[in-house]
Amino acid sequence: MKALLDRVMTALRGDAQADRVVPPTGHTATLTLFSAAVxxxxxxxxxxxxxxxxxxxxxxxxxxxxxxxxxxxxxAEQMEAQTRAALRVLETTQGVASARALSVEEQRALLxxxxxxxxxxxxxxxxxxxxxxxxxxxxxxxxxRLRLQAEVPGAVLxxxxxxxxxxxxxxxxxxxxxxxxxxxxGTAMAAxxxxxxxxxLAANTQVIAVLRLVGxxxxxxxxxxxxxxxLRALSGAAVGMVLGVLAxxxxxxxQEEGGFLTGLxxxxxxxxxxxxLPPLAGMVAFWATRTAARRRLAEIP
Amino acid sequence: MIELENVAYNYGGGDLLSDVTLKLAPGSFxxxxxxxxxxxxxxLKLCYGALVPTAGQASLFGQDVRGMDRDAVALARRRIGVVxxxxxxxxxxxxxxxxxxxxxxxxxDALKEQANLKDLLAxxxxxxxxxxxxxxxxxxxxxxxxxxxxxxxSPDVILADEPTGNVDWEMxxxxxTLLVELNRMGKTVLVATHDLSLIRAAKTHVQARVxxxxxxxxxxxxxxx
Numbered sequence: 261m262k263a264l265l266d267r268v269m270t271a272l273r274g275d276a277q278a279d280r281v282v283p284p285t286g287h288t289a290t291l292t293l294f295s296a297a298v299x300x301x302x303x304x305x306x307x308x309x310x311x312x313x314x315x316x317x318x319x320x321x322x323x324x325x326x327x328x329x330x331x332x333x334x335x336a337e338q339m340e341a342q343t344r345a346a347l348r349v350l351e352t353t354q355g356v357a358s359a360r361a362l363s364v365e366e367q368r369a370l371l372x373x374x375x376x377x378x379x380x381x382x383x384x385x386x387x388x389x390x391x392x393x394x395x396x397x398x399x400x401x402x403x404x405r406l407r408l409q410a411e412v413p414g415a416v417l418x419x420x421x422x423x424x425x426x427x428x429x430x431x432x433x434x435x436x437x438x439x440x441x442x443x444x445x446g447t448a449m450a451a452x453x454x455x456x457x458x459x460x461l462a463a464n465t466q467v468i469a470v471l472r473l474v475g476x477x478x479x480x481x482x483x484x485x486x487x488x489x490x491l492r493a494l495s496g497a498a499v500g501m502v503l504g505v506l507a508x509x510x511x512x513x514x515q516e517e518g519g520f521l522t523g524l525x526x527x528x529x530x531x532x533x534x535x536x537l538p539p540l541a542g543m544v545a546f547w548a549t550r551t552a553a554r555r556r557l558a559e560i561p
Numbered sequence: 562m563i564e565l566e567n568v569a570y571n572y573g574g575g576d577l578l579s580d581v582t583l584k585l586a587p588g589s590f591x592x593x594x595x596x597x598x599x600x601x602x603x604x605l606k607l608c609y610g611a612l613v614p615t616a617g618q619a620s621l622f623g624q625d626v627r628g629m630d631r632d633a634v635a636l637a638r639r640r641i642g643v644v645x646x647x648x649x650x651x652x653x654x655x656x657x658x659x660x661x662x663x664x665x666x667x668x669x670d671a672l673k674e675q676a677n678l679k680d681l682l683a684x685x686x687x688x689x690x691x692x693x694x695x696x697x698x699x700x701x702x703x704x705x706x707x708x709x710x711x712x713x714x715s716p717d718v719i720l721a722d723e724p725t726g727n728v729d730w731e732m733x734x735x736x737x738t739l740l741v742e743l744n745r746m747g748k749t750v751l752v753a754t755h756d757l758s759l760i761r762a763a764k765t766h767v768q769a770r771v772x773x774x775x776x777x778x779x780x781x782x783x784x785x786x
Contacts, residue, residue: 278665283653470649474710475639476666477632561611 281471282484288460292489295452296496296545297503300537303445304504307533310438312524317431320424327420328401330359330390334414343388346412350392353407355399362389387414449493449541450548457489457552468560482553486546493545497538505534562587562749563608563641563718568617570603577603581617581779583772585718585751590744590767592760593753594782595774601753604774605722608751609641610634622717639667642711646723648703650695650710657682657691660709667714678713685709685739701732708739718749725759733759741767 330350334342343361350359362370367389368381401419408415461468471481508525526533562585569579577600585591585608593601606612607619610626619626621637629637650659661671661678671678682688685705690698698706704724711719721740725733737759744750744767754760760771771782 280654280658281651281662281665283651466649467651470651470662471666472635473638473643473645473649474663474666475635475714477635479632480666 278480278484279487282460282467282488283464284488286460286463288456288463289492291456291459292453292492292545293496293499295449295456296493296541297500299445299449299452300497300500300541301504301507303442303537304501304508304534306438306441306445307537308438308508308525310435310442311526311530311533313431313434313438315527317428317435320431321428326394328392328394329418329420330392330408331387331416331418332390332412332414333387333416336385338414339388342412342414343390346390346408346415349404349407349411350390353399353404355394355397356392357395358393359390362391446540446544450544453489453493453545453548454552457485457549458556460489461485461553461556465560468557478554478557481557482550485553486549489549490542490546494538494542497541501534501537505531562622564618564620565607565614566618566620568607568614568619570600570607570612571615572603576777578607578774578779579616579777581607583779585749587717587749588744588747589749590741590763590769591751592763592769592771593751593774593779594755594757594760594771597755599774600777601755601774602722604779605643605720605751605753608718608720609643610637639663639714640717642708642714642716642719644704644707644711644719644721644724646726648707650703650706652695655692655694656687656698656706659695660706660713662710663714674713681709681713686735700727701729701736704728704732704736705739708736712743712748716748718751719743721750721752723754724752725754725756734762737763738766 330346332339332342332346347359347361350356364381367386368377368379370389371379371381371386401417405417408417468481472478511525564585565581565583568581570577581604593604595601603612607614607626608621610619610621610629613619613626621629621634622640624633624637626634650656651662654662657678658665658671660682661674664671664674679688682691685708687702687705687709690702690706695703695706704727708721708724711721719740724736724740728736733756740750740752741763760769763769772779773782
């Protein structure tokens with residue numbers, strides 16, 4: 261990687277006189293600029309998706325992993341006693357930082373999305389919920405279930421694993437999808453720049469013949485084309501990156517109601533991540549053009 | 562300098578040249594004549610490493626062409642100035658930059674050699690056309706520009722393929738004079754031409770060997786030339 265970067269930097273420094281040997285215009289120039297800009301624009305979104313889903317996966321796997329819910333179902337006259345018993349058990353359980361029974365208002369708020377705000381919770385035979393917060397070490401769920409089974413027969417422990425795991429898996433897959441998208445975008449850009457470079461080399465057969473006639477080495481000819489295409493790709497990618505970041509900026513801000521979709525974007529120092537895309541595009545163009553040029557020059561006798 | 566020994570070149574199943582032996586000694590002047598399609602251009606290409614013989618041995622400055630990689634051929638070409646009949650240039654660059662191209666590709670600073678470049682353009686009569694693009698030049702001007710480009714590196718050998726093919730008599734005499742002057746400066750010159758009158762005119766100014774390609778072989782021409 262460092263060697264490739266060094267070669268790219270050497271190619272970019274270039275030689276002012278040598279720069280002029282490749283004709284400056286042509287449809288390949290526009291194609292390279294356009295494809296680098298579009299691909300980098302898309303890569304900004306793929307990067308944002310990847311980072312947002314990464315944050316989501318981290319949140320789901322860390323915050324939710326620290327809380328559990330105990331559901332106590334019992335006849336109304338036994339509910340209070342069983343709740344107290346459950347809290348006693350929890351207070352003496354290693355790994356539990358705190359435990360508290362949800363108030364009537366809190367339970368009403370939880371049911372409100374389904375039954376409306378005026379549901380008479382106190383008259384309904386609904387279970388009592390107890391929120392458990394773990395400490396750093398966590399508790400032994402199997403052991404706690406056995407103790408609760410003995411002392412609070414109506415209690416069911418839900419440590420969120422059942423529904424948290426698929427969500428974390430989904431978020432992790434989305435993050436992977438974002439990274440794979442960046443890889444595919446890079447590959448597609450390499451393919452397009454290779455085609456553009458091949459077209460340019462084919463259109464400039466006379467230039468190559470003249471350069472060889474006057475004693476130019478193939479490495480010199482390759483460098484001239486590589487520099488031209490690398491700079492074009494860098495410029496196009498810079499434009500695409502700026503447009504992509506602007507598009508992310510005008511997305512709606514993250515909101516609880518919108519959930520994951522409104523959180524698509526960068527946070528904090530992650531805004532610096534898009535800056536890596538133009539140099540990456542330059543490296544892709546450098547590699548693609550060099551490969552195409554070497555192959556083409558080897559074909560010409 | 563440039564030596565061909567029993568060289569043959571076969572293309573598409575047929576021999577274009579066979580059993581060619583020639584040594585271009587330093588400071589010599591050669592004409593190569595023969596009808597169109599006789600193999601003059603193929604012969605010249607063998608002389609500057611653009612083609613590799615299918616039999617025999619071709620040496621450029623003591624190196625067998627077969628053993629030379631592309632870099633070695635490129636370095637050898639810096640010592641050989643080539644002028645083609647259909648002189649090709651980089652059309653997007655002015656003539657001055659085209660003439661300076663051999664300096665640029667060999668890593669020399671063309672800016673530092675501006676004085677030489679000016680003198681050279683003046684010598685070939687193109688001072689006033691230095692900033693013109695190649696497509697704007699006449700046939701004769703293009704030939705002179707190609708000659709200037711061929712000699713800017715002060716090569717040991719100058720190979721010219723029908724250098725007067727696209728110009729009138731007066732211009733061909735002027736180009737011939739330039740080639741003779743170069744030979745007097747010690748350069749080895751080989752001119753391929755089908756124009757016998759040019760050869761006759763040259764022989765009054767320079768002692769030249771005249772070679773003729775006939776039936777795929779190169780032989781010394783008779784006294785009629």
